[in-house]
Amino acid sequence: MIKNDLFLRACKKLPIERTPIWIMRQAGRYLPEYRAVRDKHDFLTMCKTPELATEVTIQPIDIIGVDAAIIFSDILVIPEAMGMKLEMIESKGPKLYDPIRNIQQVKSLKKIDPTKDLKYVLDAVELTKKELTNRVPLIGFSGSPWTLMTYMVEGGGSKNFSEIKKFIYNQPEAAHQLLNLISENVADYLSAKIEAGADAIQIFDTWGGILSQDDFKEFSLQYIQKVISLIKRNDEPIIVFAKGVHFLLNELANIGADVIGLDWTMDLSEVRNKIGDKISLQGNLDPTVLYANHEKIKEEAIKVLKSYGNGNGHIFNLGHGILPDINPENVKHLVNVVKEESKIFHKQ
Amino acid sequence: MIKNDLFLRACKKLPIERTPIWIMRQAGRYLPEYRAVRDKHDFLTMCKTPELATEVTIQPIDIIGVDAAIIFSDILVIPEAMGMKLEMIESKGPKLYDPIRNIQQVKSLKKIDPTKDLKYVLDAVELTKKELTNRVPLIGFSGSPWTLMTYMVEGGGSKNFSEIKKFIYNQPEAAHQLLNLISENVADYLSAKIEAGADAIQIFDTWGGILSQDDFKEFSLQYIQKVISLIKRNDEPIIVFAKGVHFLLNELANIGADVIGLDWTMDLSEVRNKIGDKISLQGNLDPTVLYANHEKIKEEAIKVLKSYGNGNGHIFNLGHGILPDINPENVKHLVNVVKEESKIFHKQ
Numbered sequence: 045m046i047k048n049d050l051f052l053r054a055c056k057k058l059p060i061e062r063t064p065i066w067i068m069r070q071a072g073r074y075l076p077e078y079r080a081v082r083d084k085h086d087f088l089t090m091c092k093t094p095e096l097a098t099e100v101t102i103q104p105i106d107i108i109g110v111d112a113a114i115i116f117s118d119i120l121v122i123p124e125a126m127g128m129k130l131e132m133i134e135s136k137g138p139k140l141y142d143p144i145r146n147i148q149q150v151k152s153l154k155k156i157d158p159t160k161d162l163k164y165v166l167d168a169v170e171l172t173k174k175e176l177t178n179r180v181p182l183i184g185f186s187g188s189p190w191t192l193m194t195y196m197v198e199g200g201g202s203k204n205f206s207e208i209k210k211f212i213y214n215q216p217e218a219a220h221q222l223l224n225l226i227s228e229n230v231a232d233y234l235s236a237k238i239e240a241g242a243d244a245i246q247i248f249d250t251w252g253g254i255l256s257q258d259d260f261k262e263f264s265l266q267y268i269q270k271v272i273s274l275i276k277r278n279d280e281p282i283i284v285f286a287k288g289v290h291f292l293l294n295e296l297a298n299i300g301a302d303v304i305g306l307d308w309t310m311d312l313s314e315v316r317n318k319i320g321d322k323i324s325l326q327g328n329l330d331p332t333v334l335y336a337n338h339e340k341i342k343e344e345a346i347k348v349l350k351s352y353g354n355g356n357g358h359i360f361n362l363g364h365g366i367l368p369d370i371n372p373e374n375v376k377h378l379v380n381v382v383k384e385e386s387k388i389f390h391k392q
Numbered sequence: 393m394i395k396n397d398l399f400l401r402a403c404k405k406l407p408i409e410r411t412p413i414w415i416m417r418q419a420g421r422y423l424p425e426y427r428a429v430r431d432k433h434d435f436l437t438m439c440k441t442p443e444l445a446t447e448v449t450i451q452p453i454d455i456i457g458v459d460a461a462i463i464f465s466d467i468l469v470i471p472e473a474m475g476m477k478l479e480m481i482e483s484k485g486p487k488l489y490d491p492i493r494n495i496q497q498v499k500s501l502k503k504i505d506p507t508k509d510l511k512y513v514l515d516a517v518e519l520t521k522k523e524l525t526n527r528v529p530l531i532g533f534s535g536s537p538w539t540l541m542t543y544m545v546e547g548g549g550s551k552n553f554s555e556i557k558k559f560i561y562n563q564p565e566a567a568h569q570l571l572n573l574i575s576e577n578v579a580d581y582l583s584a585k586i587e588a589g590a591d592a593i594q595i596f597d598t599w600g601g602i603l604s605q606d607d608f609k610e611f612s613l614q615y616i617q618k619v620i621s622l623i624k625r626n627d628e629p630i631i632v633f634a635k636g637v638h639f640l641l642n643e644l645a646n647i648g649a650d651v652i653g654l655d656w657t658m659d660l661s662e663v664r665n666k667i668g669d670k671i672s673l674q675g676n677l678d679p680t681v682l683y684a685n686h687e688k689i690k691e692e693a694i695k696v697l698k699s700y701g702n703g704n705g706h707i708f709n710l711g712h713g714i715l716p717d718i719n720p721e722n723v724k725h726l727v728n729v730v731k732e733e734s735k736i737f738h739k740q
Contacts, residue, residue: 204715209680213688256656256678256711258695290638291657308604309639330604332557340561347606363604367552 048180051112052243055281055302055324057357063349063386064111065379066183068285069365070104071116075372077103087132091117097168098175105180107372109379112181112244115169115237119187119248122229123196125161126153143199145211147218156229158236165233166240173241184242186234188249188286189226189271190264193219196226205254212263219263227267231274238277246283246305247271253288260292269299283326287364297323308363312351324357329378331362334370338377345381354389394591396528399460403592403629403650403672405705411697411734412459413727414531416633417713418452419464423720425451435480439465445516446523453528455720457727460529460592463517463585467535467596470577471544473509474501491547493559495566504577506584513581514588521589532590534582536597536634537574537619538612541567544574553602560611567611575615579622586625594631594653595619601636608640617647631674635712645671656711660699672705677726679710682718686725693729702737 046052050064072078078100081090090096097116104110120138124130129141144150159166173182187195195201197208212219234245252264264286272282284296285305296304297319304323306315308330315325333344345360352358360382366375394400398412420426426448429438438444445464452458468486472478477489492498507514521530535543543549545556560567582593600612612634620630632644633653644652645667652671654663656678663673681692693708700706708730714723 204680206680206683206715206717209678210683213681213684253657257659259678288636288657291659309601309636311605311639330557330607332552332554333561335554335558336561367554369554 046178046181046243048111051359052181052281054357054359055244055283056279057321057324059390060356061387061390062383063358063360063389065360065382066110066112066114067104067108067362067366067375070108070110070114071100072366073368074366074370074375075103075107077107087118088130091121092164094164094168094171098172101168101172101182102175105176108375109383110180112183113172113176114183114185114246115165115172115242117165117168117185119185119192120195121162121165122156122186122192122226122233125156125158126225126229128153128196137201138195139200140196141199143207144193144196144222145207147215147221150218150222150225153222153225155225156232158233162233162236166236169237169240169242181243182241183244183246183283184234184237185246185248186230186271188247188252188264188284189223189230189267190252190255191248191250192226192230193222194251196222205251212259223263223267224270227270228274231271234271235274235276238275238280242280244281244283245275245277246285247301249284249286249289252286253290257291260289261295265292265295265299272300285326293319303359305361306363310363312348312358313353316352321355321357324359325352326359326361328361328363331364331367331370334362334366334374334378338374341374341378342381342385345378346385349382349386349389352389356390358389360386394526394529396459399707400529400591400629402705402707403631404627405669405672407738408704409735409738410731411700411706411708411737413708413730414458414460414462415452415456415710415714415723418456418458418462419448420714421716422714422718422723423451423455425455435466436478439469440512442512442516442519446520449516449520449530450523453524456723457731458528460531461520461524462531462533462594463513463520463590465513465516465533467533467540468543469510469513470504470534470540470574470581473504473506474573474577476501476544485549486543487548488544489547491555492541492544492570493555495563495569498566498570498573501570501573503573504580506581510581510584514584517585517588517590529591530589531592531594531631532582532585533594533596534578534619536595536600536612536632537571537578537615538600538603539596539598540574540578541570542599542602544570553599560607571611571615572618575618576622579619582619583622583624586623586628590628592629592631593623593625594633595649597632597634597637600634601638605639608637609643613640613643613647616649620648633674641667651707653709654711658711660696660706661701664700669703669705672707673700674707674709676709676711679712679715679718682710682714682722682726684722686722689722689726690729690733693726694733697730697734697737700737704738706737708734
């Protein structure tokens with residue numbers, strides 16, 4: 045039994061005494077304790093060494109006091125396991141060599157067996173579960189098929205996303221074939237993570253927001269739905285965070301997820317009114333508010349709580365990952381503010 | 393009298409026989425004729441030499457056949473005129489030296505007199521008007537106060553917009569003082585452009601979409617409204633293009649603009665339903681569709697026309713600036729498709 049299961053109850057819209065909070069990229073560079081590990085090991089070594097991944101996964105539970113852990117890893121371990129060469133280049137971001145540009149390359153990519161190809165992640169999940177001693181739930185995650193394909197075709201980050209757009213407009217069949225393969229891999233990977241002990245799953249659709257609404261439906265939404273339908277789970281909740289996707293929220297609420305994550309440009313109260321109470325919402329403080337003083341942070345956190353309003357089904361988070369130069373004291377302050385100030389929204 | 397005034401009539405929701413089209417950044421690198429000029433002169437020299445600015449402004453009218461010209465210039469000429477040192481660094485984007493970070497720096501910036509400090513732009517407008525021989529209208533433009541302040545505080549482009557966010561959260565009074573000064577400068581600059589012959593104005597709020605809704609109201613929207621209220625004009629229409637601003641559209645429609653520009657993630661029909669027929673809409677084809685073949689370009693262009701639907705008040709454009717590696721033949725094709733296929737939406 046997990047001692048603090050507020051996060052899991054909030055995902056299921058069950059009664060809670062206060063709003064739970066966790067923070068995207070909470071195991072990250074803003075923590076000196078993380079940097080101390082990172083200084084000794086490169087990023088991918090940390091992902092691939094269960095002891096190191098476990099250590100940094102648990103840091104924010106001890107130091108910041110968040111209500112859930114999220115396994116330290118990277119979404120690009122899947123393309124690597126599918127056969128692409130991955131490198132993390134300091135201060136430049138990820139690089140995938142020989143980016144996918146045609147059907148022959150798509151055909152050369154493999155269907156993964158996560159228990160072999162990504163065993164190190166499953167080992168990290170198991171070890172983390174053990175070391176967490178059931179204090180808080182553990183979240184496993186993956187990129188969405190669209191977001192992973194974007195990286196695989198661009199070969200890394202991108203400014204204008206020219207290559208991925210050329211690919212879907214000029215080779216739509218190849219794109220759909222690749223998306224189907226990625227979807228199966230993501231589903232197997234997430235099922236294996238649950239099997240290894242993950243209590244919840246978050247799917248990051250980081251690049252869904254670069255698409256028009258029709259293209260989002262065709263190239264992203266249906267594949268997230270496919271992943272969700274294929275995941276083997278008991279009652280582990282699934283969160284979909286589609287950054288920049290301000291549209292088709294009713295459709296997004298109907299693909300089988302338990303929670304929608306929202307970025308800071310969205311109005312929680314508007315979204316809640318629109319899609320009704322069928323699904324929980326996660327978010328959505330502007331990550332840069334953590335640059336402000338404690339008073340302003342408190343004011344803005346309360347604004348987010350008020351925006352969601354009374355009742356269950358809200359998980360507090362930032363609207364995007366925490367930035368690396370944030371002062372950890374400000375994060376602790378935020379967590380304390382949310383824990384204290386949210387009680388009033390959960391009175392019977 | 394302007395011979396082809398379809399664009400101006402569309403801005404005012406007057407009857408038109410077909411939908412007019414122009415393209416953001418239409419005077420740009422995708423045109424070999426532009427690159428031929430650019431190869432001989434640096435970017436700022438082109439902005440500051442009326443003959444060169446006029447030449448590239450008129451190129452897309454002759455070559456592509458768009459229904460409006462937009463004066464070749466850059467939004468950062470205003471910060472430069474206010475006293476900042478501006479440099480355009482090849483393939484790296486703009487750099488503003490000694491970025492603004494405190495109230496003392498704000499106080500050191502000057503109120504501009506556009507007839508002196510930006511005379512070269514006004515000369516370019518006058519010369520272009522002359523050389524256009526009234527074939528199509530000429531659009532003048534500016535960045536919004538928020539977007540200009542973002543560049544002035546960041547010192548150029550940005551990934552996380554950390555500095556501008558620190559500035560507004562920790563020094564809001566300095567930010568508002570700077571926004572007021574920029575607003576007056578932008579209004580005077582745009583009034584002078586109209587005086588020099590500009591037939592319409594577009595205000596680019598390129599960075600409005602990085603703000604939460606409350607912050608957008610406080611730091612961007614009210615200053616665009618201030619600019620519009622201060623501009624001296626007869627019936628020259630004003631377009632506001634706030635990229636990524638998918639929220640507060642009713643508020644945006646009520647600040648005195650004639651047209652709202654929309655990016656490609658928006659649904660024209662939804663927006664038209666929401667804000668009613670009080671204002672025209674401009675947009676919003678995904679710029680990367682121009683990487684596709686002619687058939688797909690036609691299909692997607694018709695989708696945009698259908699999305700707006702029957703009746704006046706639509707100006708066709710991309711949802712963002714055209715990318716530099718687009719084939720001009722594809723752009724000509726798009727223009728022809730819009731000219732031909734839009735007639736049916738304007739039958740009485």
